[in-house]
Amino acid sequence: MKDLLLAHINRHISLTNVEEEEFKGIIAEKKVFRKSFLIESGVMVNELYYVVEGCLKAYYVDDLGNKHILQFAIEDWWITDFNALHNNIPAELYIEAIENCTVLAISTVALEELYIRIPKFERFFRILYTNAFIALRKRVMSSLHRTNSIRYLEFFERYPNIERRVTNYHIANYLGITAESLCRIRRDLGM
């Protein structure tokens, strides 16, 4: 269970057995059932989540009550309300399970202490956030300057394993277009 996460981490840094054990001490397994929430708007956030199994979505609700999906997460992905977590402000996002999930929760307070004892973790998260930043820049390029049809195809390249696990409505929402438009795009693409 926690080994999946350790393998993920060891792709970027090398941990000794002692360090692995110490890290295991600050992570806790959580089950989240379909339609229930890991984070709800307004709460304080102090954990980062790594998905071991299942599928979740992060969305916010605007002034008009419309939901907007910002991120999906499946196995081997990270999710939380990063803005709330790092700036110690109440969550703006809802993080809801689309399937029954198993996640590993990491308390940032414990993580901060760990950074001091084992700076290698600082390195790991530097690399992780750098990669996340780069991936988001690609998404900005895609969302601003490409047709919706191409953006739909790019979605599948980026999330090849999500297609059958979320509805088209979800994908349309993530792309910022209506479900009807997405349906017509799919028709025109012969899908």
Place this chain on the structure above:
Amino acid sequence: MKDLLLAHINRHISLTNVEEEEFKGIIAEKKVFRKSFLIESGVMVNELYYVVEGCLKAYYVDDLGNKHILQFAIEDWWITDFNALHNNIPAELYIEAIENCTVLAISTVALEELYIRIPKFERFFRILYTNAFIALRKRVMSSLHRTNSIRYLEFFERYPNIERRVTNYHIANYLGITAESLCRIRRDLGM
């Protein structure tokens, strides 16, 4: 000159005089004149740039030859082709000076060595990339789910000091809309 950068870094970590001197050793001052390039598409990238003075833009050119501005940078901002830098692939972006600039160049090879000697820098860049990631998520939310008029106003909140330094054409391009549309938005807002 380099003190501006050290002050920037010391907002997140505390460096001793010795560490500051060591860091100064891996940064080099560069002048970039208006309309000249810090990075051009196709070249290999091995430096990160901190802007001491001036204004630059990062853009890419699509298959149809259209430019798309991804980022501006002014004093106290960082800029480079992060994807090319971190994945050791040729640059996709052009980084061009809009004004005559002074930047500080940090070689990532030297930086990697510094991370090992002084892990505090790993911490600094972890925090820097985390903040950049969070800021980009806000931009994604803005670009996908808000009207162009609101996005234009949000641009000024985010870049309050850029308004008089770049043309409306640049801003429109950054927002992914046409200059004509932006002009009409400005008219309707009474600007």
Place this chain on the structure above:
DNA sequence: CGCGACGTTGATTTGCCTCAACGATTGTGG
């Protein structure tokens, strides 16, 4: 001076949203 970059306005087109309807599928409670 003359050229090019920039900002602005108008006319037309177009892609997407909105609203509405309906069949298929899934889920749920009696």
Place this chain on the structure above:
DNA sequence: CCACAATCGTTGAGGCAAATCAACGTCGCG
């Protein structure tokens, strides 16, 4: 296990916001 409700995918009609295309005045610069 069936009946009914909710969700999902799909299609059509109509409208709107922004793109496109075109034109023109202003400004700064070589």
